[in-house]
Amino acid sequence: MTEAVPLTLLYVPGDRPEVVRKARGAGADVVIVDLEDAVGPDRKEYARSATAELLSEPAGDTAVPLHVRVHTEADVRALAGLPGLAEFRLPKITHAASVHHLAAVAPGVALCPLLESALGIEHAYSIASAHPQVRSIALGEADLRADLGLRDDTGLDWSRGRVVVAARAAGLAPPTQSVYPDVRDLDGLRASCAHGRALGFLGRAAIHPRQLPVIERVFRPTAREIEAAEEIAAATATEQGALALPDGRFVDAAVVATAHRTLALARRAR
Numbered sequence: 001m002t003e004a005v006p007l008t009l010l011y012v013p014g015d016r017p018e019v020v021r022k023a024r025g026a027g028a029d030v031v032i033v034d035l036e037d038a039v040g041p042d043r044k045e046y047a048r049s050a051t052a053e054l055l056s057e058p059a060g061d062t063a064v065p066l067h068v069r070v071h072t073e074a075d076v077r078a079l080a081g082l083p084g085l086a087e088f089r090l091p092k093i094t095h096a097a098s099v100h101h102l103a104a105v106a107p108g109v110a111l112c113p114l115l116e117s118a119l120g121i122e123h124a125y126s127i128a129s130a131h132p133q134v135r136s137i138a139l140g141e142a143d144l145r146a147d148l149g150l151r152d153d154t155g156l157d158w159s160r161g162r163v164v165v166a167a168r169a170a171g172l173a174p175p176t177q178s179v180y181p182d183v184r185d186l187d188g189l190r191a192s193c194a195h196g197r198a199l200g201f202l203g204r205a206a207i208h209p210r211q212l213p214v215i216e217r218v219f220r221p222t223a224r225e226i227e228a229a230e231e232i233a234a235a236t237a238t239e240q241g242a243l244a245l246p247d248g249r250f251v252d253a254a255v256v257a258t259a260h261r262t263l264a265l266a267r268r269a270r
Helices: 017-023 041-056 072-081 096-106 118-122 124-128 141-148 155-167 186-199 209-219 221-233 253-266
Strands: 006-012 030-034 067-071 085-091 108-114 205-206
Touching: 006 017, 017 030, 017 041, 017 096, 030 108, 041 067, 041 072, 041 085, 072 085, 072 096, 085 118, 096 108, 108 118, 118 124, 118 141, 118 155, 124 155, 141 155, 155 186, 186 209, 205 209, 221 253
Parallel strands: 006 030, 006 205, 030 067, 067 085, 085 108
Antiparallel strands: none
């Protein structure tokens, strides 16, 4: 497994620590412990304490990384120093100032701001570039859909493209797609992943283990993509800067970086 290129992220309720432990063996690249939407108001404090206990346990070098989607700043303060924490996912971020504040509360912890409103989308680049601890950004599509009053999923495409561009402009990895809510509709999930990949997303969050193989297959590079990436990597191994390949294709640093990312994905051990 290559942590640098996660394709599958599995959400698990934070008030069910036994399920979180089980989820680490479900095949996801990352497990996201959710202290927000998946936990009822009367279970928030228990979820925080259970997650703190979980993050304090020795996990070993090969354990699946644990990210935490927090609900409040109190969650950030309680969990920031624990050894098992790999990243905070920060919901409903609308301004770079919020990122700066939470980065100060959790120094050194990787952050993923979630953009879930029109205001967050408008500030996408300033949020993505707000602080060195920001390692990625992502959409919260359910809340964004409600905020924009959308009736059709295609209405989100402009916002999706905005987030992809903001991540790239800030020098971040491509964002992962938001969850697909119907865990039984695997054909719909497959089509949605293919659409997201065409828009520039890389990987996807899931809410059930049965969604993971579909996401994995769609976002893994095809044989032709691997072949093309190998050609670019070989041609540029000893050359610096932009150049033309023998077949006339022009490649620059961004194309080379994409080729190496494709090869990294192809080498993923499962």
